[in-house]
Amino acid sequence: MTHFDTIVMGGGIGGLAVAAMLGRAGQRVLLLERAGVLGGRADTTEVEGGYLLNLGGHALYRTGHGARVLGALGVRVRGGRPSRGPRPQGLWQGEAVALPVGAGAAFGAEGWSWGDRWEVGRGVAAAVATGGRGQEGLPLARWIDARFERPRARALFEALARVSTYANAPERSSAGATLAQVRQALVGDVLYLDGGWRTIVRGLEEAARGAGVEIRLGAAARRLEGEGRRWSVAWDEGEGSAEAAVLAGPPSMARGLLGAGRLGAALDGLVPIQAACLDVALDGLPRPEGGLLLGLDAPLYASVHSGAAALAPEGGGVIHAMKYLAPGEVTEPGADIEALESLLDVAQPGWRGRVVHRRALPRMTVAGAHALAERGGLAGRPSVEIEGIEGVFLVGDWVGDRGMLADASLASAERAAEAILARSRAVCRVA
Numbered sequence: 001m002t003h004f005d006t007i008v009m010g011g012g013i014g015g016l017a018v019a020a021m022l023g024r025a026g027q028r029v030l031l032l033e034r035a036g037v038l039g040g041r042a043d044t045t046e047v048e049g050g051y052l053l054n055l056g057g058h059a060l061y062r063t064g065h066g067a068r069v070l071g072a073l074g075v076r077v078r079g080g081r082p083s084r085g086p087r088p089q090g091l092w093q094g095e096a097v098a099l100p101v102g103a104g105a106a107f108g109a110e111g112w113s114w115g116d117r118w119e120v121g122r123g124v125a126a127a128v129a130t131g132g133r134g135q136e137g138l139p140l141a142r143w144i145d146a147r148f149e150r151p152r153a154r155a156l157f158e159a160l161a162r163v164s165t166y167a168n169a170p171e172r173s174s175a176g177a178t179l180a181q182v183r184q185a186l187v188g189d190v191l192y193l194d195g196g197w198r199t200i201v202r203g204l205e206e207a208a209r210g211a212g213v214e215i216r217l218g219a220a221a222r223r224l225e226g227e228g229r230r231w232s233v234a235w236d237e238g239e240g241s242a243e244a245a246v247l248a249g250p251p252s253m254a255r256g257l258l259g260a261g262r263l264g265a266a267l268d269g270l271v272p273i274q275a276a277c278l279d280v281a282l283d284g285l286p287r288p289e290g291g292l293l294l295g296l297d298a299p300l301y302a303s304v305h306s307g308a309a310a311l312a313p314e315g316g317g318v319i320h321a322m323k324y325l326a327p328g329e330v331t332e333p334g335a336d337i338e339a340l341e342s343l344l345d346v347a348q349p350g351w352r353g354r355v356v357h358r359r360a361l362p363r364m365t366v367a368g369a370h371a372l373a374e375r376g377g378l379a380g381r382p383s384v385e386i387e388g389i390e391g392v393f394l395v396g397d398w399v400g401d402r403g404m405l406a407d408a409s410l411a412s413a414e415r416a417a418e419a420i421l422a423r424s425r426a427v428c429r430v431a
């Protein structure tokens, strides 16, 4: 059995990042990935004609932990800011309306009364000024109740919260965590990436391999046993031992490998953030001037990602549409995708005749855990270090008290690497 300093299970961006950091620090690292390719949910599919589709609409928060960690690892990404493109539109009672947000918000948003604009402006200003500090245990809906009286203004703020967090649970989402994310989206802005999110995956893979990390694909971790500094891991066709083990997959993977008995209540009560996605490649955009269409009275999103980033050949377009699902929401089979198709009828009338490729993903897990008010927001997610289990570390977008979505995945990767290195330095000192 080969011995490693650390075995990382899961080759999404979280697993790749922690492996690269440990490899750079001189550790001998093995990374196991169940699938035949790296990247997990950050993978990008290239379809006929050179169109690049992320697994559902993805945007990188420019000032988030993710961008910072990628920068520290030397992973360079390029792309465009959708906010600099066409003015966003909202869908209200079946009609597209201009939104009073973004540059020149006070102008060109006909149909919005001054009262609506005042409430939206005041809500956004409060979110930006406080970033939700001190509101972690308050449900988002209660924060909104205190500031919004006008239905359409309220609907717009809720839509901004959804598009920033992907969460559709105002009664349960932490106001503090949500407002911090709204601020990050509005002030820090986001990037759609040229070449799709696989550029992140490739950059991290290069960093990991360059640091000597051994990567096995098609290698699902099946068993994890041990304690302290002696852990053994069995995967399809192999076995290895290590001083530390990193679980960089979903919560179900941690539960499966460690067992409920060992984990105790550490992973209880997590509520995943989920979405129904429709990704389409078109040989031409019926409305080239169209950009983002955000549902106000329905939790819907459609955006022309190729408008801001290099994702389609000349003249073609890539659109990601999404329905933000409420926790436990169950709909008739196909109903969510039909709703997204109807949304595209408004955003890009005639799109159905221009389809080169269409992919429906009716239930994607966007993040493994909501930041819930009842758990105190981000601080209520499981920690990187599991109480009572020394030597096993968690990484993912459901782990740790920093950031949401990919930011959380990369921030927890950084924290896991720091904890593992601090632990091995402590041994060196004792020795």
Ligand SMILES: Cc1cc2nc3c(=O)[nH]c(=O)nc-3n(C[C@H](O)[C@H](O)[C@H](O)COP(=O)(O)OP(=O)(O)OC[C@H]3O[C@@H](n4cnc5c(N)ncnc54)[C@H](O)[C@@H]3O)c2cc1C
Pocket: 009, 010, 011, 012, 013, 014, 015, 032, 033, 034, 035, 038, 039, 040, 041, 042, 055, 056, 057, 058, 059, 060, 061, 066, 219, 220, 221, 222, 248, 249, 250, 253, 275, 277, 364, 365, 366, 367, 395, 396, 397, 404, 405, 406, 407, 409
């Ligand atoms: C529709 C959608 C939209 C999103 N939009 C955004 C966005 O706009 N901005 C943003 O920041 N984030 C976004 N995200 C979230 C982002 O994609 C994830 O946070 C990030 O990719 C998670 O990376 P990860 O490595 O933590 O997990 P994953 O990508 O899930 O990787 C885990 C890996 O573990 C592997 N694995 C599982 N079990 C085993 C096992 N037993 N042994 C070995 N390997 C195993 C899996 O195959 C997988 O490759 C979005 C996600 C979705 C689905």
